[in-house]
Amino acid sequence: MTEQPWPRTADRADGPASRDGLASFVSRRQLLGLSGAVAAGLGLSPLLAACGTSAAPSAASGTAKAGGTLTMGIAAAPDTLDPGATGLALTLLISMAMFDPLVWWLPDAAGGSQYVPGLAESYTVSPDASVYTFKLRKGVTFHDGTKFDATAVKATYDHIVDPATKSKSGLGALGPYKATRIIDPYTVEISFTEPNASFLHQQAAGNFGIASPTALRKYGPTGFGSHPVGTGPFMFESYATGSQLNLVKNPRYTWGPAALSTQPAKLDKLIFRIVTDDSGRYNALQSGQLQIAMNLPPNDIAAAQKSGQYRQLTVPSIGTPIGMPINVTRAPTNDPLVRQAILYAVDQQTLVKDVLFGVDSPAHTVLTPITPGYSQASAALYSYDPAKANALLSQAGWAKGAGGVRTKNGQKLALNIILFSDSGFDLPTEFVVSELNKVGFTATTTVQPFATAQGSFNAGLHNLGAFGYYGTDPYLLNIWVNSDAIKAGFNWSHYDNPKIDAMIAQANRTAGATARDNLYEQVSMTLMKDAIYLPLWDVNNPFTMLPTVKGLHTTLNGYLTFHSATVLT
Amino acid sequence: MTAFVARRLAAAVPVLLGITIVAFMLIHLVPGNPVKVILFGSQATPRQIAHLTSQLGLNQPLWRQYADFLGQLLHGSLGTSYATQTSVAHELLSRTPGTLILTAAAMTVAIVVGVPLGVLAGARPGSALDQGARAISFLGVAVPYFFLALVLVLLLSVRLRWFPAIGNGTALALVLPAVSLGWGYAAILTRLIRGAIIEEYHSEYIKSARARGCAEWRILLRHALRNSSIPAITTIGLQFGNILTGAAVTEVIFGRAGLGSYLATSITSKNIPVVQGAVVLIGLGYVVLNLAVDLIVGAVDPRTRLA
Numbered sequence: 001m002t003e004q005p006w007p008r009t010a011d012r013a014d015g016p017a018s019r020d021g022l023a024s025f026v027s028r029r030q031l032l033g034l035s036g037a038v039a040a041g042l043g044l045s046p047l048l049a050a051c052g053t054s055a056a057p058s059a060a061s062g063t064a065k066a067g068g069t070l071t072m073g074i075a076a077a078p079d080t081l082d083p084g085a086t087g088l089a090l091t092l093l094i095s096m097a098m099f100d101p102l103v104w105w106l107p108d109a110a111g112g113s114q115y116v117p118g119l120a121e122s123y124t125v126s127p128d129a130s131v132y133t134f135k136l137r138k139g140v141t142f143h144d145g146t147k148f149d150a151t152a153v154k155a156t157y158d159h160i161v162d163p164a165t166k167s168k169s170g171l172g173a174l175g176p177y178k179a180t181r182i183i184d185p186y187t188v189e190i191s192f193t194e195p196n197a198s199f200l201h202q203q204a205a206g207n208f209g210i211a212s213p214t215a216l217r218k219y220g221p222t223g224f225g226s227h228p229v230g231t232g233p234f235m236f237e238s239y240a241t242g243s244q245l246n247l248v249k250n251p252r253y254t255w256g257p258a259a260l261s262t263q264p265a266k267l268d269k270l271i272f273r274i275v276t277d278d279s280g281r282y283n284a285l286q287s288g289q290l291q292i293a294m295n296l297p298p299n300d301i302a303a304a305q306k307s308g309q310y311r312q313l314t315v316p317s318i319g320t321p322i323g324m325p326i327n328v329t330r331a332p333t334n335d336p337l338v339r340q341a342i343l344y345a346v347d348q349q350t351l352v353k354d355v356l357f358g359v360d361s362p363a364h365t366v367l368t369p370i371t372p373g374y375s376q377a378s379a380a381l382y383s384y385d386p387a388k389a390n391a392l393l394s395q396a397g398w399a400k401g402a403g404g405v406r407t408k409n410g411q412k413l414a415l416n417i418i419l420f421s422d423s424g425f426d427l428p429t430e431f432v433v434s435e436l437n438k439v440g441f442t443a444t445t446t447v448q449p450f451a452t453a454q455g456s457f458n459a460g461l462h463n464l465g466a467f468g469y470y471g472t473d474p475y476l477l478n479i480w481v482n483s484d485a486i487k488a489g490f491n492w493s494h495y496d497n498p499k500i501d502a503m504i505a506q507a508n509r510t511a512g513a514t515a516r517d518n519l520y521e522q523v524s525m526t527l528m529k530d531a532i533y534l535p536l537w538d539v540n541n542p543f544t545m546l547p548t549v550k551g552l553h554t555t556l557n558g559y560l561t562f563h564s565a566t567v568l569t
Numbered sequence: 570m571t572a573f574v575a576r577r578l579a580a581a582v583p584v585l586l587g588i589t590i591v592a593f594m595l596i597h598l599v600p601g602n603p604v605k606v607i608l609f610g611s612q613a614t615p616r617q618i619a620h621l622t623s624q625l626g627l628n629q630p631l632w633r634q635y636a637d638f639l640g641q642l643l644h645g646s647l648g649t650s651y652a653t654q655t656s657v658a659h660e661l662l663s664r665t666p667g668t669l670i671l672t673a674a675a676m677t678v679a680i681v682v683g684v685p686l687g688v689l690a691g692a693r694p695g696s697a698l699d700q701g702a703r704a705i706s707f708l709g710v711a712v713p714y715f716f717l718a719l720v721l722v723l724l725l726s727v728r729l730r731w732f733p734a735i736g737n738g739t740a741l742a743l744v745l746p747a748v749s750l751g752w753g754y755a756a757i758l759t760r761l762i763r764g765a766i767i768e769e770y771h772s773e774y775i776k777s778a779r780a781r782g783c784a785e786w787r788i789l790l791r792h793a794l795r796n797s798s799i800p801a802i803t804t805i806g807l808q809f810g811n812i813l814t815g816a817a818v819t820e821v822i823f824g825r826a827g828l829g830s831y832l833a834t835s836i837t838s839k840n841i842p843v844v845q846g847a848v849v850l851i852g853l854g855y856v857v858l859n860l861a862v863d864l865i866v867g868a869v870d871p872r873t874r875l876a
Contacts, residue, residue, distance in 0.1 A: 079653050087652075163624075166621075241663040241664065243736070243826035273735070276821055276824070276834075281824075283727055284733070284735040286726075286734070287727050287730055287733060287734040451603060451605070451837070454605045455602065458605075484615050487615070
């Protein structure tokens with residue numbers, strides 16, 4: 001197959017955004033990435049932008065030599081190698097090299113997305129989107145030699161919902177899961193206690209790669225995370241904790257989707273090298289230890305492009321863009337006019353160009369453009385218009401006072417901004433504050449460790465916070481706007497709107513894609529009208545590589561696949 | 570001697586207990602729920618959050634959580650990492666060799682560079698050699714190790730490609746981190762030893778050795794250096810904590826998996842079992858190292874030997 005620039009987007013994962021947690025949490029990109037971190041889902045449409053030298057599809061598979069080792073620098077250590085248990089988006093990048101989903105959801109040539117058979121040859125969905133039936137492919141074997149059939153699918157889903165697995169994103173993404181039933185050795189039925197239209201997107205996102213039932217039994221619910229066995233193009237070889245993960249080619253792999261490669265991988269070996277320091281990854285790329293560096297910070301990407309020695313691949317993210325939740329219960333942002341003024345006052349275009357070196361894209365609504373249910377109309381609500389912001393603030397009773405700061409009843413128009421450390425928000429927030437100052441706000445910014453900041457957000461101590469969420473299905477909005485997520489969850493806008501809660505639930509009961517997208521578009525419109533979120537930028541997951549790396553495909557969740565990757569040495 | 574070692578090891582128990590209590594209280598004093606860190610981005614519902622909280626025992630009273638931790642510790646277990654669901658002991662031990670190798674290499678750099686420089690400078694105070702040594706040690710103390718590390722990488726890895734920019738398991742990859750981390754300690758050692766040698770040179774026993782016709786190199790190495798090394802050895806022991814801090818940053822810069830960087834990320838993510846386990850391990854290391862220092866000092870200087 002030739003390499004096609006696909007769109008890819010951010011990944012999903014659910015994961016924390018932070019660095020790693022830890023470590024993960026670490027770098028700014030990571031955060032961004034996660035930060036977003038967050039996660040979840042996969043991407044939608046494929047867009048992918050190839051910058052710099054283009055990621056041309058050219059040489060890819062046809063001409064390049066087979067063999068060799070590709071080493072890619074990643075910013076955080078995986079929390080586990082079990083895609084069903086992980087809470088980190090990054091793990092999905094790795095798991096997609098070792099596991100196959102039942103159905104792939106891939107970018108198509110026209111810039112849209114398509115479902116492509118994976119380990120299932122076909123599937124049917126009940127009209128109420130609560131029962132999914134898959135006809136499985138024959139002749140597939142796991143890395144350990146186990147035959148793939150319906151028992152493997154059941155074992156995988158049983159494993160994810162097993163409390164002993166302590167599944168993070170997978171369990172959350174399954175929602176109202178009921179059971180997996182084997183109908184015959186090659187037919188399996190997955191059912192939900194209530195309609196769950198987001199499932200097809202979710203099962204393709206990486207968490208639900210089918211695992212070897214033999215290995216699950218042998219290593220146990222948590223042990224599998226150190227001994228992953230799937231059916232994918234690469235097999236687990238070794239993992240030096242926190243340092244390096246080695247995968248080797250699966251010579252039997254002939255069941256890949258035509259869009260990626262129906263042949264075994266061309267690389268002999270695929271290595272993920274964990275380098276948490278952003279500039280460390282760029283240094284290692286320059287000094288030859290890495291062929292691909294993931295998530296370099298924008299300034300390094302700009303430098304790499306300027307040098308002309310590297311190819312840059314950026315994959316758009318899917319989910320909620322990076323932005324600031326606006327607390328609707330704390331003064332002065334409890335006034336909708338003040339919130340709208342904030343949205344008019346910030347110029348995302350300039351932010352992306354001047355602060356983010358043009359690597360990411362300006363964001364204007366609660367979902368990124370490749371996410372299903374994206375609402376163009378809601379993105380057009382607030383153009384950059386400081387005059388309008390000033391007018392709204394005056395209308396709300398805030399009069400300009402000394403030093404350009406507005407006051408009302410002797411109170412200053414002051415915002416309390418809380419960020420978490422290493423979130424990648426520091427410089428962008430300075431820009432946002434300078435924009436807000438221009439229209440009469442004053443602001444204090446506090447940076448707290450991630451865990452502390454979460455507590456502050458739940459307690460509502462902030463006017464503006466920091467957020468971002470990867471998810472392949474717009475149902476992710478439920479995570480951060482549902483009224484039951486205010487005290488303990490991720491509703492950091494403290495938005496309590498029963499109508500929106502009901503509308504999102506209704507959308508997830510709707511099997512028809514068009515009707516469902518329509519509902520999500522209405523939800524987005526309401527959220528933006530209520531001005532509960534200041535969207536800042538859509539993350540473009542950046543991969544900076546040597547020009548000798550070819551044959552990569554991007555995925556809808558912001559990652560890459562290595563099915564037909566090659567590297568000249 | 571054996572009794573002395575046994576007594577010192579026994580004394581480590583209350584020390585370790587003390588630091589676990591302090592570490593436990595500190596990490597719990599920091600606001601924030603580790604469950605939410607774990608579940609951030611995982612489409613977790615509030616019910617899932619509550620469930621995991623009780624599963625991890627985080628809804629228990631603090632004394633109870635601490636007692637559980639101690640109970641585990643007595644059974645030789647450090648618990649399970651929140652982030653990875655694998656045993657904390659495994660997580661820590663798999664990263665310990667990396668940190669030990671780095672600190673040992675840095676210490677080697679410090680000693681190999683710092684001691685000879687200090688001796689030579691102290692033997693001829695005011696000479697050109699002394700001026701040079703003082704300039705080098707001044708720079709070593711003044712330039713932060715992380716800055717030195719970045720400059721070395723830029724120059725020797727990115728530009729000249731002589732050394733790898735990140736660890737790759739080879740000894741060559743250890744050179745830059747060891748030099749950048751060890752240089753500052755080399756500088757401290759140089760100054761300490763230089764000062765001590767100059768002082769010893771004014772001692773009566775040196776004069777008497779000279780009067781006996783003892784060779785100058787023998788006076789320097791056998792007499793002056795031996796007596797000058799006590800403060801240096803003690804300092805090395807006391808610097809262990811600092812070196813570990815430095816190792817954390819150095820590990821991050823050079824992409825090395827180690828204890829320090831792991832502890833740092835675990836603190837920010839409130840991975841309580843890992844923080845506890847690392848505190849115990851590092852505390853134990855500190856106690857053992859200080860004991861070793863006492864024993865070495867005793868060997869070098871019989872006057873300090875304990876009965």
